[in-house]
Amino acid sequence: MTTEQRQHIFSGRPSGVSVWKQIAETLGTEIRDRAFSLTGRLPSETELAARFRVNRHTLRQAVGALQLDGLVRIEKGRGTFVQHELLDYTLSRRTRFSENLLRQGLLPSKQLLTAHEMAAPLRMAKELGLEMGAPVLMVQTLDEANGHPIGMATAYYPAMRFNGLLDMLSDGSSSTDILRHFGVEDYVRAKSQITTQMPSDETARLLKQPATRPVMCVECLDVDMQGRPIKYGETVFCGDRVQLVVTPDSVA
Amino acid sequence: MTTEQRQHIFSGRPSGVSVWKQIAETLGTEIRDRAFSLTGRLPSETELAARFRVNRHTLRQAVGALQLDGLVRIEKGRGTFVQHELLDYTLSRRTRFSENLLRQGLLPSKQLLTAHEMAAPLRMAKELGLEMGAPVLMVQTLDEANGHPIGMATAYYPAMRFNGLLDMLSDGSSSTDILRHFGVEDYVRAKSQITTQMPSDETARLLKQPATRPVMCVECLDVDMQGRPIKYGETVFCGDRVQLVVTPDSVA
DNA sequence: GATAATTTGTGCGTATGTATG
DNA sequence: CCATACATACGCACAAATTAT
DSSP: OHHHHHHHHHHHSOOSSOHHHHHHHHHHHHHHTTTTTTTTBOOOHHHHHHHHTSOHHHHHHHHHHHHHTTSEEEETTTEEEEOTTOEEEEESTTOOHHHHHHTTTOOEEEEEEEEEEEEOOHHHHHHHTOOTTOEEEEEEEEEEETTEEEEEEEEEEETTTTTTHHHHGGGTOOHHHHHHHTTOOOEEEEEEEEEEEOOOHHHHHHHTSOTTSOEEEEEEEEEETTSOEEEEEEEEEETTTEEEEEOOOOOO | OHHHHHHHHHHHSOOSSOHHHHHHHHHHHHHHTTTTTTTTBOOOHHHHHHHHTSOHHHHHHHHHHHHHTTSEEEETTTEEEEOTTOEEEEESTTOOHHHHHHTTTOOEEEEEEEEEEEEOOHHHHHHHTOOTTOEEEEEEEEEEETTEEEEEEEEEEETTTTTTGGGGGGGTOOHHHHHHHTTOOOEEEEEEEEEEEOOOHHHHHHHTSOTTSOEEEEEEEEEETTSOEEEEEEEEEETTTEEEEEOOOOOO
């Protein structure tokens, strides 16, 4: 490899660039080239130090610089994890799950977890403009990118207006298509609220992330073009793999 | 108190409404009236069960309903915490710290933590349109609402353009005022990126929140009306007290 | 670091009132 | 009137997480 050779160059005669900077440069390039995307994890400091034939202190300085640049995330006792592959989930007026991922060259997929009718609790009823206890249809899915889970989405639709929606889910039609069947040609995101919390063990298991790492919770309200509430949603995003992005609505 | 009387009514003769629903109603009203805002914490289940003279199971059903409505957050081993007082921090094109809080009737304040010049690391340089290693001015503040810390903000300004900015900080002038001094009449938020993580012990201490609860990190870029980058910022928001809100830009 | 106290989570069993047929 | 099913409420005990000592 060329990497080890740099070290030799420096050893023979000072090149003017400190060793840790050379290593940081090399590792940074490799990370950007998706060299560690299989595990999402860097080799241990000991292994890397051996590979570059430097002391572990030197290597730590290099990796520390990578962390400053946001390329990796160092976790005491666990390891060093590639951070650049954070999936950008854009929150805009026209937020759509599939479009959002396809734009980044990722393959979106969903797994249906549960779907049933229930009574709306207070807050949800308010958001949807219903009476408390009014029937709503709950649809829970596991959202994936390239087959890896990125979030668990729970959507609530007014049962009154979307009667029969649950039967259409098995067909695999997209939610946009299903809504169109009910006369909703288009809809927009009226509001998103973002909080953070620790996942339940069950959620962590579903998202395939450690229960010691936090998740982001996005509560949102979608309305049709007449401003009528269509869907109230709660999505739990995997904190390790997802980054929410807010930009002024470029798409009109 | 009237609360205990309800229980008596039920004991003597069924009122038609289940006990746990009555208790949930009562507690919900008290929470909305800021009855527990001193500690932000509900009495223990044992205490509440004694107060309402019901079994702990019955009380738990009531409190569980409050959690479904988003009024409280239950934490195993810690207690039950009032959740409604989440501060809404709006992320929009015209995001301003002070305006954001004043709109909710909260008193904004800032404490200067550190301020010095440094070399821009890779990512920041890219965002600000600078060469890597170019000098930037770093200003770190603790942001408060009504005297309670809500976030730790780190702002980076190109040193070239804002030479002398650090000296103006002690005056207590708002950052908007300071920027105006440098010819920046107005500026807008170009982008915000939201991630979540666990706080360092130091950060948790500053934010006065448990180190076991996550924080939200917002990276943002502010640009002037000519689209030139003005400020790159990283804010760590207290996950327990802050909720980020994204709405389509109503303010044009 | 170890221990005890506090607090929420869960399971079992029992009893009662209500709705259904 | 009786049988059944379901929701509600109580009592006791222990597990699990957190905090204080």
